[in-house]
Amino acid sequence: MLLAAFKKQFPSCFDAKIIMDPVTKNSKGFGFIKFGSTEAAQQCIDGMQGTYILSRQIRLGYAAQKRQPGENRGGAQQSS
Numbered sequence: 312m313l314l315a316a317f318k319k320q321f322p323s324c325f326d327a328k329i330i331m332d333p334v335t336k337n338s339k340g341f342g343f344i345k346f347g348s349t350e351a352a353q354q355c356i357d358g359m360q361g362t363y364i365l366s367r368q369i370r371l372g373y374a375a376q377k378r379q380p381g382e383n384r385g386g387a388q389q390s391s
Contacts (some may be wrong), residue, residue, distance in 0.1 A: 313327040313329055313342055313364070314327035316317070316364045317344050317355065317359070318357070319385070320358060320359065321346070321351060321355045321358070321359075322356065323346050323347040323348065323351040324343040324344050324345065324346050324347075324351070324355065325345055325346070325347065326343075326344070327343070327344050327345075328342055329341075329342040329344060329345045330342055332342075332363070340367075343368075343374055352373070355371065356371045356372065356373075359371060
């Protein structure tokens with residue numbers, strides 16, 4: 312469903328994943344879309360920002376890199 316909603320306007324998208332809660336099996340309310348290029352992703356962000364899929368308004372942006380275990384999460388720096 313998510314892929315179909317994006318692919319209509321942006322045929323270069325090729326994968327979509329909705330993130331699910333492992334316990335309840337309900338959507339966590341966000342997902343990821345993959346595109347063939349950065350330019351295509353930016354066109355999608357510009358073109359679909361604030362539109363609705365079903366009854367939910369979508370917000371789009373680039374995904375951040377996953378943090379590695381033990382990585383500092385901002386805030387104060389550790390001293391040696």
